[in-house]
Amino acid sequence: MLRLHHAPLACSLASRFALAESGLPHEVAFVRTWRDEHKTDAYRRINPRGKVPALETDHGVITESTAILPFIADLAPDKALLPPAGTFERAQAQSWLSFLSSTLHASLAAAMFPAPGCDNDVAREAAIQRAAAAFQEIEQHLDGRDHLLGAFSVCDLYLLVFSLWRVGPGLAGRLPPLPNLDRFQQIHLARPGLAAMVGEEMKLRSEA
Numbered sequence: 001m002l003r004l005h006h007a008p009l010a011c012s013l014a015s016r017f018a019l020a021e022s023g024l025p026h027e028v029a030f031v032r033t034w035r036d037e038h039k040t041d042a043y044r045r046i047n048p049r050g051k052v053p054a055l056e057t058d059h060g061v062i063t064e065s066t067a068i069l070p071f072i073a074d075l076a077p078d079k080a081l082l083p084p085a086g087t088f089e090r091a092q093a094q095s096w097l098s099f100l101s102s103t104l105h106a107s108l109a110a111a112m113f114p115a116p117g118c119d120n121d122v123a124r125e126a127a128i129q130r131a132a133a134a135f136q137e138i139e140q141h142l143d144g145r146d147h148l149l150g151a152f153s154v155c156d157l158y159l160l161v162f163s164l165w166r167v168g169p170g171l172a173g174r175l176p177p178l179p180n181l182d183r184f185q186q187i188h189l190a191r192p193g194l195a196a197m198v199g200e201e202m203k204l205r206s207e208a
């Protein structure tokens with residue numbers, strides 16, 4: 001059985017989306033980060049880094065979205081959530097996952113939740129500029145396209161989460177217009193069940 005440890009509306013939402021799209025049997029364990037549940041000894045036994053996502057599998061725990069998303073895709077080959085391993089297209093998928101994680105996510109996190117010592121206007125503005133540049137690159141790529149790759153993949157689910165974050169703390173109204181990304185968000189949120197998950201998680205977060 002797969003068990004995803006996931007904080008509502010966090011980056012781990014991409015893994016929740018991917019599990020739903022895979023059709024694999026799974027459970028979702030919500031981690032209420034606003035109650036510091038990710039800092040408890042019990043959670044650190046699952047992921048010593050105290051971060052989400054963490055995916056419990058029959059073989060052990062996998063952390064990091066860029067490992068979890070391909071793992072889920074490979075467990076459900078009939079759903080074609082990623083191109084087959086060993087192909088050029090798979091390397092392109094890996095490239096997008098890395099860019100989304102190490103460039104887009106990192107800059108958005110620095111803008112929304114600055115580390116101690118970086119909570120000042122200069123550092124925040126620099127992070128917003130880095131996020132805007134990453135979004136701008138994606139915006140150009142999406143011109144005339146509905147997907148990051150040639151077809152739907154977990155890369156789209158990962159990008160969908162960061163697209164939703166655009167209205168998050170410290171970011172709303174600070175990014176340039178991104179009409180291709182708006183269209184992308186609308187298309188992918190319309191996939192069965194995804195908008196309902198976002199609604200459920202917004203309710204959960206409203207208790208924060």
Ligand SMILES: N[C@@H](CCC(=O)N[C@@H](CS)C(=O)NCC(=O)O)C(=O)O
Nearest residue numbers: 010011012050051052053064065066
């Ligand atoms: N590179 C990791 C990043 C994980 C990460 O930063 N998760 C955030 C939520 S988006 C988290 O757990 N934050 C809690 C904290 O740092 O206290 C991944 O993509 O899985």
